[in-house]
Amino acid sequence: MPPGDLGADTAFDPAPDLPEGPTPPSAAVLLRCLEGLDMGVVIVDARAAILYWNHWMSRHSGVPRRSAVGARLEALFPSIAQGxxxxxxxxxIATGLSAYISNSVNASLFPLLRNDGIVDEPVAQSIVVRPVQVNGATGCLIQVFDESASVARERKLREQRNARYHAVIEAAQDSFVTIDESGIIQWINPAAERKFGRRLDDLLGSHVSLLLPAACDASAFDGGLTEMTLVDVAGRAFDAEISTSHWTSNGVRCHTLFIRDVTERNQAAEELRQSQRMQSLGKLVGGIAHEFNNLLMVIRANVELLKSDLGDAELRDFADEIAQAANRGATLTNGLLSFARKQPLRPETLALADVVEQTLRLAAPTLGALVSCKVEQEGGTLHVEADRTQLQNAILNLLFNARDAMPLGGSIRIVLASDEEERFCRIRVADTGLGMPPDVLERACEPFFSTKDAGRGTGLGLSMVMGFVRQSGGRFELESEPGRGTAATAWLPRVRAAAAAREGGAEEDTPPPLPPRRILLVEDDPQVRSAVQAMLGGAGHAVTAVEDGFEALELLDAEGFDLLVSDVVLPRGMSGALLAREARLAFPGLPVVLMSGYNELDPAMTAAITESVDILRKPFSRPDLERVMRAALVAR
Amino acid sequence: MSEELVLDEFETDAVGELLNVAVSRSAVALSRMIGQTVAMSVPVVRMLPRDEALRTIEGGRPSSLIAVGEQFSGPFSGSALLVFPELRSLRLVQAIVGDGMSLEDIAELAEEAMTEVGNIILNSCLSGMANMLGCRIEATLPSCYQGTGEQIFRRTIRDSHDGSILFMSIDFSIRNRDVGGYIVLILDLNAINNLREALAGYAAGLMEPKPGNGNANNGGVNAAG
Incomplete structure (x- = not known):
């Protein structure tokens, strides 16, 4: 039986039998044990007044036993009345019920402090309340357990368990969002907080559609990889690639969404696709132009031969018509080649004003009535060293860009000037259009960058202009400001007036025909071969024609020749460039002229041979051929 | 003998009314505890045999449940269970502790919180019964069980149980979330008999107008509260 005033006789016996032995502990011993317990023990009587208050309670509550005994709990701790x-x-007391009160869901328990001399932290406590017979009536036993250590241990364990997980998840650049099966957000990582500009605390309990408007519920994420467009904190739409993993915890199915911003990747892929398309288009165009130029070559060569034999003026006019049509065809293939950027440059001395004037005539119909155009020339006549067709194309490009920047019309001002040191000519094309913001301006010369609608521009215009200007030894600059128009300036190497005059004069005088030479002609296309052979033969040269490089090398070895004229593209694996190099090795100083339909030479080979080989672009006329041959022969 | 173990329609209704008042009382206690309005109701009370009670709890398929149980003794003895599907119990705990915690963290304190919620609700029901019966009911501390309905019943109801099962559903509404569960009172033979007697006395009390109180029909609520 319980000793003293703690005697209990409850019906369901919450107090187990005391140890049986020869000497049961005395009431005094038991009381000392209660005092020594590492937990709180409070006994209240049937009137809810405190009957017993152990030492642990005094120590942690700061209320000594003499103040506690006799008082009601709510009087000592008013906050308890709330809980x-x-x-x-x-x-x-009234019914005989027991209660368990835990620290995890109750705020208003005993206001206890650890009081351990180190920190004054509150005690995390759980409380058990049981009825107990006290002095013949039902009172109540309150046991207070200190859960601080286990709460701290659990927190530490949880932190340890989560540490590696969080190290990965929190350092991740991708956004992670965990939702339950009804789509309620359970957790997001710091990257997601930054990306969406929402804090975890604010999002807990919200529906995932707040971040992913297209997501109605978790079932949207059962299909593995999903892509959708989302909006970030700055209000910018981005392509999101979402992969999902799901897991079950305590019977709840959760989904973790890994959200990756793939906007840049998608853009890069699109640009790559575009550039590959342009590359294959370029190859195709180059191939067509090559075949075409061979045909034009045959037509032009034969027309010239025809003309020289025709006495009838009317028939000669017909031949001229054919020649003109062939020339137009050649212009067309040149356009195709410049589009494919496979145009070998053929620099010549040009009167800048003339080229600009011709180009404007070409462009006038396309510029439209709303756009006016004015050319100003500062100083005297300017000459540049550049490829005529390419220069025209470049100016056309700048004109069309200017027109497109002025959808409502405006004026284009072209200024031609020389720099102070007279080393460069400046061509400045300025419009009064919309202008460009700095970020667009910065990228305007990048290949494939275009602000025009799909299908309206290749995005190659300015990059081609810049490429050409640089290849010609000049430089290119763009200035622009939104609302204040754009000015494009190209500097091209200037040719001194004297040199230009000499060159111009030389062109005007018909040079004396070359003395007869022994020429080896290498061309695989039989029509082109016979046309060129006829051209050379007509000029009095002794021509031997062969089909490929190997034959040519054998003949060079067997017979002596003054000049080698070869096509660039030859069969049986030996190109014209290779043949030229081999021939030069065997016969140093042998003049070589290469005929090219387009720039088939790979850049490394071109670099190796250009300085010692003259390139003749097909289709060419007899004067063209004569001039290049002369240059080649004179150079040796 | 067997028909004596079953409450008739009037008796069942009376118990239903009593328990509705009791859970309202625990709703008040819960509201005070979490500082949010909690509404609870016991819409249906039925006497069911064990197997049917089991089927109802499992909702047609064995699923994981959480139960809080207390044994009570005295003139009125048996055991009381509060049963929720595990998933819904997490919702209930989340509703109690608020949305500021993730389900993962909640799962860690779910058992503790469920034990306490069960303790509050079951104690309210038991004290309501005790008040009506005019007796004391001594109850043990709550225990928490997890498993299928069958597993929980095996641990809380003796195989030899020959009493009746008073079965009721309970609906919670906390923070705009509705959570449904069941209260199961497994009554020993003496409890049924005592309950019937008490109900007879309660009914008789309703018939005789109390002096000085014209509104006799409120007697039931007063007795329970």
């Missing part, structure tokens, strides 16, 4: 404890004590 569950008071009701539980009442139930225990």
């Amino acid at each position: 569950r404890l008071a009701g539980a004590v009442e139930d225990a």
Whole structure:
């Protein structure tokens, strides 16, 4: 039987039998044990007044036993009246019910402090309330357990368990969002907080559609990889690639969404696709132009031969018509080649004003009535060293860009000038159009960058202009400001007036025909071969024609020749360039002229041979051929 | 003998009314505890045999449940269970502790919180019964069980149980979330008999107008509260 005033006789016996032995502990011993317990023990009587208050309670509550005994709990600690404890004590006394009150869901328990001399932290406590017979009536036993250590241990364990997980998840650049099966957000990582500009605390309990408007519920994420467009904190739409993993915890199915911003990747892929398309288009165009130029070559050569034999003026006019049509065809293939950027440059001395004037005539119909155009020339006549067709194309490009920047019309001002040191000519094309913001301006010369609608521009215009200007030894600059128009300036190497005059003069005088030479002609296309052979033969040269490089090398070895004229593209694996190099090795100083339909030479080979080989672009006329041959022969 | 173990329609209704008042009382206690309005109701009370009670709890398929149980003794003895599907119990705990915690963290304290919620609700029901019966009911501390309905019943109801099962559903509404579960009172033979007697006395009390109180029909609520 319980000793002293703690005697209990409850019906369901919450107090187990005391140890049986020869000498049961005395009441005094038991009381000392209660005092020594590492937990709180409070006994209240049937009127809910405190009957016993152990040392642990005094130490942690700061209320000594003499103040506690006789007082009611709510009088000592008013905050208790708010919580569950008071009701539980009442139930225990009035009905005989027991109660368990945990620290995890109750705020208003005993205001206890650790009081361990180190930190004054509150005690995390759980409380058990039981009815107990006290002095013949039902009172109540309150046991207070210190859960601080286990709460701290659990927190530490949780942190340890989560540490590696969080190290990965929190450092990740991708956004992670965990939702339950009804789509309620359970957790997001710091990257997601930054990306969406929402804090985890604000999002907990919200529906995932707040971040992913297209997501109605978690079932949207059962299909593995999903892509959708989302909006980030700055209000910018981005392509999101979402992969999902799901897991079940405590019977709840959760989904973690890994959200990756793939906008840049998608853009890069699109650009790559575009550039590959342009590359294959370029190859195709180059191939067509090559075949075409061979045909034009045959037509032009034969027309010239025809003309020289025709006495009838009317028939000669017909031949001229054919020649003109062939020339137009050649212009067309040149356009195709410049589009494919496979145009070998053929620099010549040009009067800048003339080229600009011709180009404007070409462009006038396309510029439209709303756009006016004015050319100003500062100083005297300017000459540049550049490829005529390419220069025209470049100016056309700048004109069309200017027109497109002025959808409502405006004026284009072209200024031609020389720099102070007279080393460069400046061509400045300025419009009064919309202008460009700095970020567009910065990228305007990048290949494939275009602000025009799909299908309206290749995005190659300015990059081609810049490429050409640089290849010609000049430089290119763009200035622009939104609302204030754009000015494009190209500097091209200037040719001194004297040199230009000499060159011009030389062109005007018909040079004396070359003395007869022994020429080896290498060309695989039989029509082209016979046309060129006829051209050379007509000029009095002794021509031997062969089909490929190997034959040519054998003949060079067997017979002596003054000049080698070869096509660039030859069969049986030996190109014209290779043949030229081999021939030069065997016969140093042998003049070589290469005929090219387009720039088939790979850049490395071109670099190796250009300085010692003259390139003749097909289709060419007899004067063209004569001039290049002369240059080649004179150079040796 | 067997018909004596079953409450008739009037008796069942009376118990239903009593328990509705009791859970309202625990709703008040819960509201005070979490600082949010909690509404609870016991819409249906039925007497069911064990197997049917089991089938109802499992909702047609064995699923994981959480139960809080208390044994009670005295003139009125048996055991009381509060049963929720595990998933819904997490919702209930989340509703109690608020949305500021993730389900993962909640799962860690779910058992503790469920035990306490069960403790509050079951104690309210038991004290309501005790008040009506005019007796004391001594109850043990709550225990928490997890498993299928069958597993929980095996641990809380004796195989030899020959009493009746008073079965009721309970609906919670906390923070705009509705959570449904069941209260199961497994009554020993003496409990049924005592309950019937008490109900007879309660009914008789309703018939005789109390002196000085014209509104006799409120007697039931007063007795329970």
